[in-house]
Amino acid sequence: MFSGAEVIKFQNVGLRYGLGPEILQDISLQLEEGSFHFLTGASGAGKSSLLRLMYLAHQPSRGLISLFGQDVATTPRRELPALRRKVGVVFQDFRLIDHLTALENVALPLQISGTSENEIKSNVSELLDWVGLSGQMDNRPPILSGGQKQRVAIARAVITRPKLLLADEPTGNVDDRIARRLMHLFEELNKIGTTIVLATHNKTLVNDFIYPRLHLQKGSLHIYKSGEYNWKAELGHEELS
Amino acid sequence: MKGKIILPLTGDAASRYVPWFIAFMVWLAVLALGAVLILSAHTEQWRNDLTGNLTIQVPVHGEETNPETEEDLNYVLSLLRDIPEIASAEEIPRDRVIKLLIPWLGREITSGPFLLPIPRIISVKIKPKVNLDVERLWERLNKKISGVQVDDHQVWLAKLFALTDLIEGIAFIILLLVSIACVATVIFATRTSLNIHSHLIDLLHIIGARDEFVAHQFCRYAMSLGFKGGLLGICMGIATFFVIDLLASEASSSFIIPLTLSLSQWACITAISLVTPAISAITSWVTVLKVLSRVM
Numbered sequence: 186m187f188s189g190a191e192v193i194k195f196q197n198v199g200l201r202y203g204l205g206p207e208i209l210q211d212i213s214l215q216l217e218e219g220s221f222h223f224l225t226g227a228s229g230a231g232k233s234s235l236l237r238l239m240y241l242a243h244q245p246s247r248g249l250i251s252l253f254g255q256d257v258a259t260t261p262r263r264e265l266p267a268l269r270r271k272v273g274v275v276f277q278d279f280r281l282i283d284h285l286t287a288l289e290n291v292a293l294p295l296q297i298s299g300t301s302e303n304e305i306k307s308n309v310s311e312l313l314d315w316v317g318l319s320g321q322m323d324n325r326p327p328i329l330s331g332g333q334k335q336r337v338a339i340a341r342a343v344i345t346r347p348k349l350l351l352a353d354e355p356t357g358n359v360d361d362r363i364a365r366r367l368m369h370l371f372e373e374l375n376k377i378g379t380t381i382v383l384a385t386h387n388k389t390l391v392n393d394f395i396y397p398r399l400h401l402q403k404g405s406l407h408i409y410k411s412g413e414y415n416w417k418a419e420l421g422h423e424e425l426s
Numbered sequence: 427m428k429g430k431i432i433l434p435l436t437g438d439a440a441s442r443y444v445p446w447f448i449a450f451m452v453w454l455a456v457l458a459l460g461a462v463l464i465l466s467a468h469t470e471q472w473r474n475d476l477t478g479n480l481t482i483q484v485p486v487h488g489e490e491t492n493p494e495t496e497e498d499l500n501y502v503l504s505l506l507r508d509i510p511e512i513a514s515a516e517e518i519p520r521d522r523v524i525k526l527l528i529p530w531l532g533r534e535i536t537s538g539p540f541l542l543p544i545p546r547i548i549s550v551k552i553k554p555k556v557n558l559d560v561e562r563l564w565e566r567l568n569k570k571i572s573g574v575q576v577d578d579h580q581v582w583l584a585k586l587f588a589l590t591d592l593i594e595g596i597a598f599i600i601l602l603l604v605s606i607a608c609v610a611t612v613i614f615a616t617r618t619s620l621n622i623h624s625h626l627i628d629l630l631h632i633i634g635a636r637d638e639f640v641a642h643q644f645c646r647y648a649m650s651l652g653f654k655g656g657l658l659g660i661c662m663g664i665a666t667f668f669v670i671d672l673l674a675s676e677a678s679s680s681f682i683i684p685l686t687l688s689l690s691q692w693a694c695i696t697a698i699s700l701v702t703p704a705i706s707a708i709t710s711w712v713t714v715l716k717v718l719s720r721v722m
Contacts, residue, residue: 240632241632241722242628242631242632242722243722244722262719262722263636265722266631266634266635266636267634269631269632269633269634270633270634272634274632274633280625280629282432282626282629283434284434285432293432293630293633294633294634296432297630297633297634297635297639298634341633
């Protein structure tokens with residue numbers, strides 16, 4: 186499934202906020218194109234911080250990060266938007282824009298990249314239909330349920346068919362049926378070459394979908410191949426609910 | 427959704443008062459610019475009226491009807507009419523001279539204890555494009571009649587031009603300060619809005635928006651604020667001119683210059699309403715790009 190091209194590479198990356206302690210320590214990882222990884226760890230272990238580094242919202246305190254083969258530290262600021270457009274992000278708190286409709290929220294990445302109006306409308310309508318929100322297109326986030334917001338957020342992240350999808354608890358607010366459906370959407374994207382990192386607390390999901398796992402514990406990263414880990418023996422049961 | 431404002435800037439408290447502030451500044455600018463334009467037009471008219479004209483005062487000897495005075499006057503007139511550079515030389519009638527002096531010296535100059543010896547005044551027109559030696563003319567006249575004064579109005583004109591230059595300078599300083607105040611206000615409002623919407627701007631960046639995309643959002647909004655403020659300020663300015671003109675015409679004093687503007691001058695003033703949106707938009711654009719250049 187992996188084609189071998191490097192999508193993300195971290196070398197001895199550390200991150201601290203201000204003068205506080207290091208949230209992430211000596212993170213080294215390499216994710217290849219077309220790979221699918223779960224990102225796990227207890228609350229506060231640094232999953233969101235690691236994802237923020239991956240989607241270039243933060244600079245590391247130390248170490249090197251390269252995205253799609255480009256060293257982020259030496260990439261000119263003007264070239265960062267082009268890199269970011271290859272990355273889709275699903276935020277834990279959705280981060281939808283309240284005064285825009287569901288359709289407009291999902292269309293935002295396309296609008297930013299300068300896609301034509303007709304193309305935007307047909308693509309967005311199709312995707313919203315697929316995630317079961319065809320009847321909510323003109324509704325604004327404040328009147329959507331948590332699960333509906335989640336699906337809008339996911340649709341916004343995948344609308345541009347990103348090369349890398351980073352999802353922070355994308356199934357946290359939906360029932361099992363919708364969660365599985367969303368997982369199948371991620372798998373479909375993965376099959377067409379999208380590299381996926383999915384942060385989750387959902388043990389069932391991790392057990393049911395056999396993918397390698399990036400596990401954060403006390404700021405350090407442990408990488409397990411699919412089926413390699415034992416929840417209770419290796420990591421303790423408490424980190425997954 | 428094309429052209430939709432993504433950032434909810436219209437709800438920002440900081441930018442709510444910007445159009446009113448710009449309107450006040452534009453109002454000041456309109457008054458300053460209007461004053462300069464009116465003054466410039468009248469100065470030019472005064473210059474045209476006085477250039478090529480001389481006023482010669484022939485002193486009187488005792489009574490007004492003294493034959494010696496008449497003799498002096500006739501001498502001066504005949505001498506002037508013999509000079510080839512002079513087109514005409516006519517005495518200004520005494521009644522008209524008195525009428526011109528009354529606003530300055532009062533009605534008592536013609537009667538009562540303040541009766542003044544009013545000199546005989548000759549108005550001289552010089553032929554166009556010729557150079558008359560005024561100094562030499564004065565010397566020739568004074569050889570025969572002591573106390574004759576030749577006034578080519580240069581001293582008065584010089585003072586007038588100095589005064590108008592000063593007023594123009596002050597008006598342009600006002601315009602400059604008004605522009606600076608507008609720019610500072612837009613910078614402040616833009617920076618405040620950038621802080622208020624930092625989470626959305628952060629989101630747009632993560633999605634892949636360039637700084638220019640964000641700047642465009644602010645730029646369009648600032649332009650609309652500038653346009654509203656400019657239009658309001660122009661209306662207030664024009665209304666003020668009409669009120670002042672109305673009050674001036676009711677006062678009907680000869681000292682107040684009429685506040686009339688030509689079509690091109692009105693166009694110049696109303697152009698401020700085009701300048702304010704442009705200044706607002708450019709300021710906002712530059713501010714956003716400058717602030718965003720400091721974030722990742």
